[in-house]
Amino acid sequence: MASSVTRPTRDVTRDDVARLAGVSSAVVSYVVNDGPRPVAEATRLRVQEAIEKLGYRPNAAARALITGRSDLIGLIVPDIRNPYFAALAQAAEEAARARSVNLVLAQGTTGSLQPLVESLTGHRVAGIITATIPEPEAVAVIVRNRIPLVRLSLAMPSDGPAIWPDYAGGARSAVRHLVEVHGHRRVALVIGSDHPDWPDEPSDGREQGWRDALEDAGLTTEHLIRVHWSAAGGREAAHRLLAEHPAATAVFASSDQQAIGLIAGLQAAGTSLPDDIAIASFDGSPDAEFTVPPLTTVDVPLAAMAADAIGEVLGIPRTNRTYPARLVLRRSCGCNPA
Amino acid sequence: MASSVTRPTRDVTRDDVARLAGVSSAVVSYVVNDGPRPVAEATRLRVQEAIEKLGYRPNAAARALITGRSDLIGLIVPDIRNPYFAALAQAAEEAARARSVNLVLAQGTTGSLQPLVESLTGHRVAGIITATIPEPEAVAVIVRNRIPLVRLSLAMPSDGPAIWPDYAGGARSAVRHLVEVHGHRRVALVIGSDHPDWPDEPSDGREQGWRDALEDAGLTTEHLIRVHWSAAGGREAAHRLLAEHPAATAVFASSDQQAIGLIAGLQAAGTSLPDDIAIASFDGSPDAEFTVPPLTTVDVPLAAMAADAIGEVLGIPRTNRTYPARLVLRRSCGCNPA
Numbered sequence A, B: 001m002a003s004s005v006t007r008p009t010r011d012v013t014r015d016d017v018a019r020l021a022g023v024s025s026a027v028v029s030y031v032v033n034d035g036p037r038p039v040a041e042a043t044r045l046r047v048q049e050a051i052e053k054l055g056y057r058p059n060a061a062a063r064a065l066i067t068g069r070s071d072l073i074g075l076i077v078p079d080i081r082n083p084y085f086a087a088l089a090q091a092a093e094e095a096a097r098a099r100s101v102n103l104v105l106a107q108g109t110t111g112s113l114q115p116l117v118e119s120l121t122g123h124r125v126a127g128i129i130t131a132t133i134p135e136p137e138a139v140a141v142i143v144r145n146r147i148p149l150v151r152l153s154l155a156m157p158s159d160g161p162a163i164w165p166d167y168a169g170g171a172r173s174a175v176r177h178l179v180e181v182h183g184h185r186r187v188a189l190v191i192g193s194d195h196p197d198w199p200d201e202p203s204d205g206r207e208q209g210w211r212d213a214l215e216d217a218g219l220t221t222e223h224l225i226r227v228h229w230s231a232a233g234g235r236e237a238a239h240r241l242l243a244e245h246p247a248a249t250a251v252f253a254s255s256d257q258q259a260i261g262l263i264a265g266l267q268a269a270g271t272s273l274p275d276d277i278a279i280a281s282f283d284g285s286p287d288a289e290f291t292v293p294p295l296t297t298v299d300v301p302l303a304a305m306a307a308d309a310i311g312e313v314l315g316i317p318r319t320n321r322t323y324p325a326r327l328v329l330r331r332s333c334g335c336n337p338a
Helices: A014-021 A025-033 A041-054 A060-067 A083-098 A113-122 A136-144 A167-181 A205-216 A231-244 A256-268 A286-290 A302-313 B014-021 B025-033 B041-054 B060-067 B083-098 B113-122 B136-144 B167-181 B205-216 B231-244 B256-268 B286-290 B302-313
Strands: A072-077 A102-107 A127-130 A149-151 A187-191 A224-226 A250-253 A278-283 A296-299 A326-328 B072-077 B102-107 B127-130 B149-151 B187-191 B224-226 B250-253 B278-283 B296-299 B326-328
Touching: A014 A025, A014 A041, A025 A041, A072 A083, A072 A113, A083 A102, A083 A256, A083 A286, A083 A302, A083 B083, A083 B102, A102 A113, A102 B083, A102 B102, A113 A127, A113 A136, A127 A302, A136 A149, A149 A302, A167 A187, A167 A205, A167 A250, A167 A278, A167 A296, A167 A326, A187 A205, A187 A231, A187 A256, A224 A231, A231 A250, A231 A256, A231 B286, A250 A256, A256 A278, A256 A286, A256 B286, A286 B231, A286 B256, B014 B025, B014 B041, B025 B041, B072 B083, B072 B113, B083 B102, B083 B256, B083 B286, B083 B302, B102 B113, B113 B127, B113 B136, B127 B302, B136 B149, B149 B302, B167 B187, B167 B205, B167 B250, B167 B278, B167 B296, B167 B326, B187 B205, B187 B231, B187 B256, B224 B231, B231 B250, B231 B256, B250 B256, B256 B278, B256 B286
Parallel strands: A072 A102, A072 A127, A127 A149, A187 A224, A187 A250, A250 A278, A278 A296, B072 B102, B072 B127, B127 B149, B187 B224, B187 B250, B250 B278, B278 B296
Antiparallel strands: A296 A326, B296 B326
16 A cells, blocks of 8 residues: 555644644644634644644643643433433434534432542533532532533522423323323323432422323322332332222323333233323333334423533523423324324 | 631642642652652652642543543444443443543444544543444544554454454344244344445354254244344334245344334234244343333343453453353243243
8 A cells, every 4th residue: 555645654743733834832732722822814824734734633631731621521311221311312422523522421320420520520521411410519519610510400590501391391281182182081190209319309390291281171180100210110100000090091101211111011911002091201212112002202302402501511502492392192192193 | 618628719739739748740740640750659658648638639631641541431332322332331331430431422333433533532532442343444543543442343353352242142042942942943033234335344143143043953044134223123124024024933133122123013013922923132121121022132241341341441351251142031932931
């Protein structure tokens, strides 16, 4: 293979660029980092030509040291194996790439975030996005290090930037559909709580939306089952539904994972779906399409949420202020779309 | 709240540590980075005490600049929404944390990895682990930057370190089970191909294991369906199975996602599972437990694979040389475990 071309046999350095452009190494740094000193336009062009010609890629670590910021963004999720958070991570990774930053993935549940956050701050991350509700100690580390924090979860106004879907509106539309279109009078709620130790946590809009829809129709809100936000939790809910709430004819499950476990548990017990029990759910994760019967679910605009979270961290104004959640009809609710 | 304690109001610097320990700032750096110059034991202890007392955390960017290495490891997967890769990412994240390194998540398919890899090398990552088969151009970037590369996929011996489960043995055990225990004579294979443009890719052990088990039993290998490695691919396979392979009474699906789509597609067509068609699959992903019927699948030792991949990148000898895959029996194959 010809070896006469530009491919370098060692890393190209800032000094190489400086030499070719006929400037000092410091000037190259000013161009690369857009400061701290101004550079004349003609000089800037000469440096950029030299960078391109030599294939110089400034070391990200060096750039982080100079600017005090890296092009890394930390994303914290409670459980990447949950398809909802996997889809969120995917959306965030794509949004990050569109902004030429990289995503550091960290997994942690409420109460265990402090060491994670310390590790991320050690990298001078440009910001932290968390879908896990952080404990106060973890927030203190972030604040002390002056790192932008964006929550992808319910939060109080005092918590700073937070992005979440229209939980209440989405839940209301699903429950209304079960009541108004399919005529159910007793609709159970299956909902989770990951953090029983955080009583101050804002109440989940999904529960409120379920209550609102039933109360508006003059129906009972007595059928409430609290289990883990997981398929295993949903399977447990199936047993409790059959044993403790035999009068319920429909269920609104607060996550697709809970609905998947609910379907497995109900079918194992010989329940016919949606004839004996109709189901609607919340998340809009990809696997909702492949349950038997396919799952009617409230689809969350993850791509928009993730893009705005990445933008917020980088100081870019948000595209959206609200994140409407849209009911997608399949067969589990009793509908019969193609 | 009392503010007389040790919590700093600004970041503690290396100079602060040097001052308290009575050494030069360079000596602090030698202790933190374990070199490049030796430090007397008594001095090292004094520095470590000062570090602890002040709560000094060396800036990861600075450390990366000094050592030429960060404590970041890049993980590349084709699709984080696929529960198999989500479980892999989770296992890698846990293994990384156990080694006090962080995981940078990147998504990319074969043919598109070069820009990702360039971005990761810019961070002087300590290594790259890829579950996506990298194209030669991407490998060239990694090699040129002298960054350790570990493949979590099939590879040629010349490709360097690679970790993959016993695909052939796992597939063989699943197909043997369908043949020997449940008496099937016509077992179809559903398998994918992500990278039709890479004809040199080593052949997938799952296909070989399926062939071996059937040929050992003197049975036909004529029922082969090639679709995408996804639930949508599996649903397409259901239609093709019913239309083109009506004699097949059992299927070995090469991924749980394909099996999930297959189950959805077959049930939608009125097929009774496992009575009309028995199914076994490969991956052992968590959602295999929640299909209807629950999925018999070959469980892959992801935690061991991920831990060894992280170790390999860091130059730690591997714990395992092989990664046996174990058949987990549920109801989709015709078994009836509790």
